[in-house]
Amino acid sequence: MTDLADRRQMAYIAAQAADARVNVELEAEGMNLNIGPQHPATHGTLRIVVQLDGEQVIAADPMMGYMHRGYEKLSEVRTYPQVTTLINRIDWLGSFANEVPFILGAEQLMEIEAPPRARWIRTVLFELARIANLTLFLGDMGVQLGAVTPVFYAFRDREYIVNQIEAVTGGRFHPNFDRIGGLKDDLPAGWIADTKVALGEIRDFCDQMEDLLVGNEIFEARTRGIGVIPADVGLSYGLSGANIRGSGVDWDLRRDSPVGQGQGLAYNEVDWKVWTHPDGDSFARYWVRLQEVRESCRIVEQLLDGLPSGPIMAKVPRIIKVPAGEAYVATENPLGVMGYYIISQGGLEPFRVKIRSASFSNMSITPWLLKGAYVPDVITILASLYFILGDIDR
């Protein structure tokens, strides 16, 4: 296949590499290792340059920007309804959840309130987006640690939820369904019964994951005590979502913000619980997300049972013109706290949109957290922090 010159070239490269290894061992100097941008643990194109001393990380420097799309700049030249198309692509596994805080912020500025049915359906879709997103994490965490089976179950069972989202919105991943003042459409006929079947499948999936991973000796050995984040450190780095609840902080914007409690989303109408874990390690983060998926199933089921009737759209002007002002609305998205700071100067387009995405802050702890970790644990820690590249780079 290859001619002689090629083989000589390859032998030369191999010899060079061997020399480099020997040098590292002899001189015990730091070695730089690139993890990514194409490593499977990086969910896209995150590159982390780690400086190693033997097997141990002495410095880690994440390099972002491979997927920076400039949504904050692009939002400034688009009308409010057009912006939702962009922000769908931030966290692409739970897209509907991205739209909600932006729409709620615009509604707050326009002093419009969505009718109750729209609020309930929004909450249902929000939770379905969370299930679709976190389901993939529950399987993906296994594959990062060498257990290949769970990820196939995850992709299979996530399909039930994605199909339900598609049945309502027409989009599997980018629904673009939320509107200022309500929703684009009502639920299709027979959807509620189908969704309950799908939720049953997700419950079974959670049990399977618990059987396969939680309690598995290898899984526990590789996650327990790995990547421990103290609560106070996590908060000052801006960690949110399951990452901070895994450190024992009992804080969830679904329960603790007025937006989650009726002014936009209807979590106050159902009986549910915020799960926390005191350990703060990778296992705790996995366990919290596992419980959150189950809790989401409970929330959706209760919401579907009590869905109020009525219109799904408030009276809004034909042309969306947002009065001058500033508003910040954050919600508890699958990855953590996501918020939009919208500055309007009374036009059709936002003057400035600051996007607070969860993964950006969640990942900003990595230089601190990876220090002292061993190379295999780097993968565990990255997987358990659970980031989506679009959510970091925006």
Added chain:
Amino acid sequence: MPSADAEATEETPVDQARDSLLDALSAELGDALVASHRVPGRDLWIRLDTAAWGDAADYLRNRQRFRFFEWLSAIDWLPSPFGRSHGAVVDEVDTDDTGDGDDAEAAGPVTGANGFTGGDTRFQVFARVYSLTTGIGLTVKADLGDDLTVGTWTGSYPGADWHEREANEMFGITFAGHPGLRNLYLPTDFEGHPMRKDYPLMARLVKPWPGIVDVEPMPEAEEGEPTTGSPDPTAPPDVKGVGTEGPGGS
């Protein structure tokens, strides 16, 4: 409306919390607190003197227990010289005033029912912190002088590191005392600061956005409509779909 009663009873304690917080902040910060704005039951803004910005982080985190760092970024108040906000308030102000669109003072501070907007200078840094004990979020702002330099928050909130790097590359703001102010997203040799309003969005300059065509013929229809709709849960179901036919709706 039953929910209005519930809101009214809930709002009072939250407001007291924000009032007392604002009192404490103005007592501690003194003259450094340039301005403040409060939307009852919803949000609180304060504007600080530039010199007090760096030390404010320590005070907010350790004395006022704002443990959770949400984000930090910057605003460029320059009205965009390129095709943008059609019918925005700032456009009208600008044409009345000088017409050249490069004086930031044209858009002075506007304090309305919705919040608090505008600044005295062109650039403004703003950040948000959140207190888990009280459940109150606080937006902190500071107007920047011509040197575009402000103290860093990384000493108190290490999470501000990446946010300040982003603000540095996107707006050209220097954070004094930051441990490594390198580019975060952009290549190292990138020239310019893309989030500034006078940095052109080339795609828009080459080809105007086709969506604008949908917007232009409609203003006469807008005259008859109220600018803000009121929530009306009892409205008949035929209001469904209103607003979805607007720009970008279909």
